Amino acid sequence: GKPKNWQGGAGPGMKLGRVVLGLLLLAPLAVQAVEPIALGLALAGVLTSYISYPRLYCLFAECCGQKRSLSREALQKDLDNKLFGQHLAKKVILNAVFGFLNNPKPKKPLTLSLHGWTGTGKNFVSKIIAENIYEGGLNSDYVHLFVATLHFPHASNITLYKDQLQLWIRGNVSACARSIFIFDEMDKMHAGLIDAIKPFLDYYDLVDGVSYQKAIFIFLSNAGAERITDVALDFWRNGKQREEIKLKDMEHALSVSVFNNKNSGFWHSSLIDRNLIDYFVPFLPLEYKHLKMCIRVEMQSRGYEIDEDIVTRVAEEMTFFPKEERVFSDKGCKTVFTKLDYYYDD
Numbered sequence: 001g002k003p004k005n006w007q008g009g010a011g012p013g014m015k016l017g018r019v020v021l022g023l024l025l026l027a028p029l030a031v032q033a034v035e036p037i038a039l040g041l042a043l044a045g046v047l048t049s050y051i052s053y054p055r056l057y058c059l060f061a062e063c064c065g066q067k068r069s070l071s072r073e074a075l076q077k078d079l080d081n082k083l084f085g086q087h088l089a090k091k092v093i094l095n096a097v098f099g100f101l102n103n104p105k106p107k108k109p110l111t112l113s114l115h116g117w118t119g120t121g122k123n124f125v126s127k128i129i130a131e132n133i134y135e136g137g138l139n140s141d142y143v144h145l146f147v148a149t150l151h152f153p154h155a156s157n158i159t160l161y162k163d164q165l166q167l168w169i170r171g172n173v174s175a176c177a178r179s180i181f182i183f184d185e186m187d188k189m190h191a192g193l194i195d196a197i198k199p200f201l202d203y204y205d206l207v208d209g210v211s212y213q214k215a216i217f218i219f220l221s222n223a224g225a226e227r228i229t230d231v232a233l234d235f236w237r238n239g240k241q242r243e244e245i246k247l248k249d250m251e252h253a254l255s256v257s258v259f260n261n262k263n264s265g266f267w268h269s270s271l272i273d274r275n276l277i278d279y280f281v282p283f284l285p286l287e288y289k290h291l292k293m294c295i296r297v298e299m300q301s302r303g304y305e306i307d308e309d310i311v312t313r314v315a316e317e318m319t320f321f322p323k324e325e326r327v328f329s330d331k332g333c334k335t336v337f338t339k340l341d342y343y344y345d346d
Contacts, residue, residue, distance in 0.1 A: 025230035062141055064176030068102045075132045082128060083121050084333070087243050089114070092281050096244075097129055098217070108203050109215040113186075115224040115254060116283025119332020122220045126182050128311055129218070133180065142176045144168070145211035148185035154194065155190050162196035162243060170210055185268065186221035194219075194271060197343040201276045219277075221267065227257045229328065230284045236327055240283060254280045278289070285328035291315045298340055310343050 022327075043146055077100065079090045091113070100110040116123040123316040127138055134140035146152075152161045172179045183189070231250045235242055258280070259272045286294075295311045317339055320326035 006332070007119065015253075039246055062136055064142055064178060069266045070132055071096060072098045075128070078128045078132065079125075083124060083294040084238075085242070085286045086125075086283055087282070088245065088247055089125060089281050092247065092279050093125055093129065095158050096279055097132075097216075099289075101133070103227075106213050108276070109201055109212050109217055109276075111201050111217045111219075111278050113219040113221065113256065113258070113279070114279045114281045114283060115221050116228055117222060117225045117285055117330075117332060119329070119334030120283035120286055121332070122283055123184065124185075126218050126220065126320075128300065129216075130180055130182075133178070133216075138182075140180075141342055142172070142178065143180045143182065144172060145180070145182045148189040152189060152193060158193055161174050161190075161193055166194070167196060169212075170208070172202070173212050173215050174210050178216075180216045180218070181218070182218045184220045186219045187223040187261070194255070194266065195275055198270050198276065199272060200273070202274070221258070221266070224254045224257045224280075225285075227253055229285050231282075233322070233327065234307050236325075242287075245284070247282075250282050251280050254282055271329055271335055287328060287334045288315055291333060291336055295340060296337050298337050302340075302344070304344065314339050314343070 072094070076094055078093060085091060090104070096110060096112065100106060114125060116122060130140065130143045131137035137143065138145060146165075150157075169179075169181060169327055172181075183194070186194070199207050200215070201217060201293050205211060205213070228250060231245060231253075232242060235245055253276070256274055258266045266272055292311050292315050295314050299306050299311070303306065314336055318329050318331065321328055321330050
């Protein structure tokens with residue numbers, strides 16, 4: 001259950017076997033013709049080529065230096081087509097990620113903290129960011145996902161976790177400066193653990209000879225969701241459109257709320273105290289119309305024609321809050337996909 005190569009450093013070199021195989025497959029007839037000793041010399045030559053000509057290696061395996069250049073238009077399109085009801089998150093993510101990747105000399109890693117109820121799109125945004133930077137997306141060797149309850153389950157092991165986490169990040173950034181680290185369920189992470197990576201997020205040129213300034217850290221958390229909901233509900237009760245909500249309406253209050261939340265991995269964290277988080281990104285609770293959008297996209301992804309009758313029936317099966325006004329979905333879009341299965345049960 002650990003991230004890729006959890007106990008060791010990063011592992012692009014571990015793919016060397018695939019490189020050798022790929023190179024040999026380019027000339028099968030030549031390989032068949034050589035004697036064992038000659039084959040050994042040929043393999044030695046391949047290894048030398050791998051070391052001397054990294055571009056040759058990158059023909060057969062993902063390379064950090066081969067990352068795709070980020071297209072602002074492509075990222076904008078993905079956010080518009082796949083993320084609903086999150087005008088604040090869209091704007092912040094687009095400007096923050098694009099600006100950071102186009103800065104040749106950033107002073108610190110990009111650090112985003114995404115907050116909101118489950119099903120509002122936090123994990124989805126992480127996936128979109130990863131896919132727009134690396135072709136393999138979340139499966140890339142340079143994208144690393146940590147889930148608090150899976151990777152850091154026992155409070156008694158927090159010292160060990162801190163040491164492992166620091167070694168893991170150092171090893172992967174040494175292998176690829178543009179590494180992406182995603183921490184899910186921050187609200188379930190043991191208080192103080194996240195401070196272990198504070199030196200990597202600060203304004204240092206080097207930490208033990210390694211620069212972390214081009215890395216990206218993304219934290220996902222339910223902490224602060226109540227504050228976000230309060231603001232959204234106030235706008236709704238006052239007859240204002242949710243699109244009128246500005247980042248300034250909640251960003252400061254959100255950071256204070258997260259800092260003082262004892263159930264958050266950020267509880268009294270020096271990351272907040274030292275202003276090392278670049279953006280606190282609020283994800284608003286979703287309304288009925290947003291659920292319909294999610295259902296339509298899921299239908300299209302399964303190759304179905306959009307049936308508005310089914311869209312309405314699935315959306316109406318969801319539960320909403322507050323109890324009297326029934327404005328927001330209490331699970332966001334998280335369960336609409338499984339509910340859709342009922343209507344297409346073969």
